[in-house]
Amino acid sequence: MLLGLDIGGTKIEGVIVSPSTNNVVHRLRKPTVKNTYQGFFTSVRLVIDELLSRESIQSIGVGSPGSINRQTGLMQGANIVCLNGEDFLSDLKAAYPHVPIALTNDANCLAISEYETGAAKQASNSCLAVILGTGCGGGVIINGSIVDGQHGLGGEIGHNPLPYFSEHDDGASTQCYCGAWNCNELFLSGTGFERTWALKHSPLSAPDIFAKAHLGEQSCIQHIEHYCDQLARALGTIVNIIDPEVILLGGGMSNQDVLYPIIQAKLAPYTFGGKASTPIVKAMHGDSSGVLGAAYLPVMHGLTKLRRN
Ligand SMILES: [Zn+2]
Known part of the structure; x- marks a missing residue:
């Protein structure tokens, strides 16, 4: 046991x-x-x-x-x-x-549970897991082992800068609590999704934005599309380094099924050669x-x- x-x-x-x-x-x-x-x-x-x-x-x-x-x-x-x-x-x-x-x-x-018994069980030796919750963290498995790294930083995708950052992502540069600027977490966490929405609209919760998008509200649909583009950029840079067999998403944002086909379609153009077809799937164990x-x-x-x- x-x-x-x-x-x-x-x-x-x-x-x-x-x-x-x-x-x-x-x-x-x-x-x-x-x-x-x-x-x-x-x-x-x-x-x-x-x-x-x-x-x-x-x-x-x-x-x-x-x-x-x-x-x-x-x-x-x-x-x-x-x-x-x-x-x-x-x-x-x-x-x-x-x-x-x-x-x-x-x-x-998250990475270990999904690799051993969950949505990445079919992977033979590698996966990337990303938590999109209050914050944004990640875990990497390579050759069947979790990569903690020399400084315990393995998989800390949340504190890489958002790739291709522009004024469309944020009106101005924003400093993260970690001290760096424009960290992925500021855009990709559930908190970040609500923060960037509130830069241009009256504040709404993430579930409300998804509910309004479902009813056809264009501004909400565009916000979700833009979020998926940001996430695809962040994931694309990781694919170019470790090229995992599968990418798992966990945390509150991962429960929004509407995200997956959009992110999947946007991922390949942000990878070298533009053709990576890494499956992006929802974590099973919640x-x-x-x-x-x-x-x-x-x-x-x-x-x-x-x-x-
Ligand atoms: Zn940070």
Whole structure:
């Protein structure tokens, strides 16, 4: 049995997955304590301990905000601020010395869950997963392994600049919270989709823009077309580097089925030679991708072997 943990800003979700069926056999949610690292760590242990009391498990995988700096081993860039600067993975290993443990971020967990058991299951060795939610993140699998990278930056598509940026994308350059300008996230996240709409119209929520487009409202249709063009530009630059077998979309924006044929048609012209036909598909696991990807992470890292029936 595989134990997977998805640590979010408000809750910690833990599951036990049976690798023979890919089914979740236990699921547990507890609130995330964020005021001190000690309190946070205790809240993580509560979830793990309760799941350990229910099943015998072979590994623990953790999906966490932020990433591990390879040079220092310490957490960085987490929106649960008390986690930054802490050696979270070593502390977990010390608490559970007899179980293999691995940790990565939520976008990587999306890629892993879909590659192992979801919409990218048919891929033989590569995929790109992109989360289009409140923010924009990504995960890359090459040769069957997740690419964390030297600085934990593998797949951070959200903080590349939007390719071919022009005044049609934004009236002026906009600075991202990360310090850079015109990051993809400012345009491609659900928040970005609403932000760029509000530059030219009265504010609307993303679901309202899609609903009005469905009723034939031209300005909404044009906004969606423009968004798809921006996303195709961002994806095209990645295809030119890693040329994955499949591109998966997750997060709130990925639930809008109308996007897929438009993005698919726009992708090829933004790739070298203009002919790339990489399938762009919706992630299958929805909100469960975090815990499932985390559960399969130690398998992908070779820390544990699957005992499939
Ligand atoms: Zn940024």
